[in-house]
Amino acid sequence: MNLTVKQVAKLTGITVRTLHYYDEIALLTPATITEAGYRLYNDENLERLQQILFFREIDFELKNIKEILDNPDFDKVKALEKHKKLLELKRNRMEKLITLVDKTLKGEKEMSFKEFDMNEINKVKEKYKEEAKERWGDTEAYKESNRKTSKYGKEDWEEISKDSAIIYKGFADNMDKEVSSPEVQHFVQEWQNHITKYFYNCTKEILAGLGEMYVADERFTKNIDKYGEGLAEFMSKAIYYYCRAHK
Incomplete structure (x- = not known):
């Protein structure tokens, strides 16, 4: 069975x-991909998509899902x-x-709140995420990040925080411009260099995954939006443009 992008989107509820x-x-x-440029997905693709959605259900980042699969x-x-x-x-x-x-x-007035408890589910989710990373996610980027960060002290983390804040502010100060503008694209490159310098080699593929995560994971969105309302989405779009322009 071969399905087009639109057919897969309709089948799964995922956007094109x-x-x-x-x-x-x-x-x-x-x-x-046909000569006319149409993407066609087979049964194997759909099985992989199902696994992606299972992992997304438990809040895995896209880059981790890719590493695992x-x-x-x-x-x-x-x-x-x-x-x-x-x-x-x-x-x-x-x-x-x-x-x-x-x-x-x-009409029963039972003041029960245990039904709202998410502790058990969250514990299992965290345990599973750790198991999955240990079993399938031991990549070079992960190892490199551990090697670098394990040597950092308080002053190092302060410097990293200061540098990242400068870049966030640079993005925020240019939110009135198009994401394709030289000023905005400069800060995307600065952000890529920042990650490579302090954590791991931030390839275009990894950078693209991070850009998507900034809007998909509310924890990142809230943290980035401290520097300006809507900044996470703006950065995500700017990174998306940057990665497409530097294929």
């Missing part, structure tokens, strides 16, 4: 733009077993919440 982005960062590459030791069966356990925990929580709502509708 997201599918194009997954292709650009080599997370999900279509099986073939591209690892030759990746065990799909074991991964699915872990996914199932988490989904069962979520289902049980929802069933308890529905029961609590039914009781409230019947």
Whole structure:
């Protein structure tokens, strides 16, 4: 079975733009591209997409998902077993919440809050993420980052924080410009150099994944938006343009 981008988008609920982005960062590459330029996805592509969505469900970053799925030791069966356990925990929580709502509708005044507890699910999610990184995510970038950061002291982290703040402010001061402008693109390159200097070799592929994560992960969005409302989205778009322009 071969499906076009629009057909896959309709089947999965994922936007066409997201599918194009997954292709650009080599997370999900279509099986073939026709002479007319149409991307066609086969059953193997759809299986990989399903795994991507499973990992996204438990808040994995795209770059980590790619590392895991591209690892030759990746065990799909074991991964699915872990996914199932988490989904069962979520289902049980929802069933308890529905029961609590039914009781409230019947007029029962039971002040119960244990049904809202996410601790068990969060513990399993964190344990799974650590297991997955240990089993499948031991990349050179990960090792390099550990090697560098393990040597940093208080002054080093202060310098890193200061340098990153300067770059964030540079982006924020230029939010009135197009993301393609030389001024904005200068700060994208500065940001790429910053990551390479202090953490790991930030390739275009890794940078593209980070750009997507800045808007997909609310923790990053909140942190970046401290320097200006909407800055995370602005940086994401600027990085997207930069990576496409420097293929």
